[in-house]
Amino acid sequence: MDVTATADELLTRVGRGDQRAFEELYGQVSGPVYGLVRRVLRDPAQSEEVTQEVLLELWRTAARYDRDRGGALSWVLTLAHRRAVDRVRSVRAAGEREERVARRAGTPAFDQVAEEVESGLERDWVRRCLGRLTDLQRQAVTLAYYDGYTYREVARRLSVPLGTVKTRMRDGLLRLRSCLDGASA
Amino acid sequence: MTRPRTLWWPLRDPHSLAVPYALDALPPRELARYERHLAHCERCTAEVRAHAVDTLRLARAAEVPAPPGLRERVLTAVRTLEQESAGRPAAPPAAPARARTGTRRPLLVPLAAGAAVLALVAAVLLGVELSRTQGQLDAGRARAREINHVLAAPDAAAARDGGLSVIASASRGGAVITVTDLAPPPPGRDHQLWLMSGAAAPRSLGVLPDSGSDTPFLASGLTASASSLAVTTEPDGGSQRPTTAPLVQLALKSVGFGE
Numbered sequence: 001m002d003v004t005a006t007a008d009e010l011l012t013r014v015g016r017g018d019q020r021a022f023e024e025l026y027g028q029v030s031g032p033v034y035g036l037v038r039r040v041l042r043d044p045a046q047s048e049e050v051t052q053e054v055l056l057e058l059w060r061t062a063a064r065y066d067r068d069r070g071g072a073l074s075w076v077l078t079l080a081h082r083r084a085v086d087r088v089r090s091v092r093a094a095g096e097r098e099e100r101v102a103r104r105a106g107t108p109a110f111d112q113v114a115e116e117v118e119s120g121l122e123r124d125w126v127r128r129c130l131g132r133l134t135d136l137q138r139q140a141v142t143l144a145y146y147d148g149y150t151y152r153e154v155a156r157r158l159s160v161p162l163g164t165v166k167t168r169m170r171d172g173l174l175r176l177r178s179c180l181d182g183a184s185a
Numbered sequence: 186m187t188r189p190r191t192l193w194w195p196l197r198d199p200h201s202l203a204v205p206y207a208l209d210a211l212p213p214r215e216l217a218r219y220e221r222h223l224a225h226c227e228r229c230t231a232e233v234r235a236h237a238v239d240t241l242r243l244a245r246a247a248e249v250p251a252p253p254g255l256r257e258r259v260l261t262a263v264r265t266l267e268q269e270s271a272g273r274p275a276a277p278p279a280a281p282a283r284a285r286t287g288t289r290r291p292l293l294v295p296l297a298a299g300a301a302v303l304a305l306v307a308a309v310l311l312g313v314e315l316s317r318t319q320g321q322l323d324a325g326r327a328r329a330r331e332i333n334h335v336l337a338a339p340d341a342a343a344a345r346d347g348g349l350s351v352i353a354s355a356s357r358g359g360a361v362i363t364v365t366d367l368a369p370p371p372p373g374r375d376h377q378l379w380l381m382s383g384a385a386a387p388r389s390l391g392v393l394p395d396s397g398s399d400t401p402f403l404a405s406g407l408t409a410s411a412s413s414l415a416v417t418t419e420p421d422g423g424s425q426r427p428t429t430a431p432l433v434q435l436a437l438k439s440v441g442f443g444e
Contacts, residue, residue, distance in 0.1 A: 030251035039247035045339045055259045077244040085209045126246035144210035151205040170204040173239045
């Protein structure tokens with residue numbers, strides 16, 4: 001019925017050295033990986049570089065993937081998010097100037113891209129459900145996940161105690177989940 | 186334990202860190218300590234796993250199409266990268282640590298130990314810590330930097346024709362070249378890789394090993410006049426100049442050279 005192999009099947013085959021499976025997997029994961037990396041890094045050139053590193057690491061370490069422990073896309077995006085966060089933190093550590101340049105260069109293009117994804121139903125719902133969180137919940141979640149700040153940095157930026165930030169992050173994720181589960185039901 | 190005690194003080198409230206951990210929002214030192222805690226805490230593991238659903242949704246909401254040039258670059262690079270086998274890091278390299286001198290590198294340097302070096306390059310390039318001698322690490326890191334320098338260049342582009350694949354960056358004057366799918370040379374002959382640069386004499390990039398496929402070459406110091414790559418069949422050990430017609434030739438114009 002479904003002639004398209006799932007990402008899980010493909011990644012398992014990639015783990016056995018199957019280059020064709022990797023080509024097919026590339027088609028399924030490159031957009032999600034690039035989009036996530038770019039959401040965190042904003043700068044297109046750096047995002048492309050990190051995306052490339054992630055995809056090569058995916059090829060190289062595919063044999064470690066264990067289907068019983070989760071989906072391939074989740075695995076890949078976890079890897080991508082960690083690499084993007086590592087990069088954005090080292091860019092910030094290297095100096096605010098570079099970050100400002102990157103943001104100035106990246107922001108208009110990103111807004112344009114943001115329009116393009118409006119059509120995705122699930123993406124739309126994520127955005128809508130994020131809008132239903134309290135401001136503090138939403139900022140706590142997005143500053144951490146989409147901007148790569150540590151929870152300590154988030155607390156400083158929002159001028160709230162550490163305990164509050166951790167609670168808001170947790171409440172935010174739980175509310176997002178129940179909103180999305182309701183949406184897809 | 187000989188480490189200073191301050192590095193190991195217990196996390197005050199580890200159970201509150203599952204969400205920051207799931208969001209990749211722990212600072213490095215807390216991350217290491219939390220992961221040690223996680224190894225023994227079933228409740229935390231379950232909570233972290235439950236939040237994987239949430240972060241996957243957040244991640245997917247950011248999806249945009251990848252840049253068009255990335256596909257060919259990644260797929261070409263994959264042909265040069267060895268994989269780890271399951272459950273253990275890549276095999277230690279057979280590569281001898283090359284003598285490092287203060288002199289300039291030659292124009293074009295074939296990767297002496299081929300796939301083994303590339304496995305190391307990949308490991309170092311991708312930040313995987315493997316136990317190696319310092320000499321091997323230094324040699325590997327130097328090559329990793331050069332390869333990454335080419336692969337990561339904003340103008341890096343890939344081209345492929347027959348068995349010749351190249352990823353090159355004009356701005357960084359470098360190229361990573363692989364030769365595959367060539368019939369083995371007849372006895373007493375070798376395949377040799379050349380760089381053609383306009384009217385200048387062809388320059389040898391090296392002789393392909395008899396074992397053949399997937400031989401990666403790293404070429405640095407390329408100038409804009411580089412016009413094509415070619416493989417010819419030559420007497421054993423290679424020639425000063427190509428003496429036969431190319432078996433395969435790849436123009437470098439599409440990757441930013443050959444002005």
